Amino acid sequence: MKNFEERLRRLEELSERIREPDLALEDAVAVFEEGVKLSKGLEKDLERIESKVEILLNQPSLPDGKLELVLFDSRDDE
DSSP: OOOHHHHHHHHHHHHHHHTOTTOOHHHHHHHHHHHHHHHHHHHHHHHHHHHHHHHHHHSOBOTTSOBOOOOSOSSOOO
């Protein structure tokens, strides 16, 4: 699968192509369909990236400056 930047570049190409005045309707629909699929995939990727950034920003730091990922609370369950 192509990386994020390549897919974003392709979406930009499709955006330019769909604006062409001589583009046939069937071709325009195909371009639009591909663009919608790409944009949904890119949106999912961005959501995953945002989640990772949020986790990194909310992690407690150790004295040496390293981040610590805490998945579970260390308190005993009662």
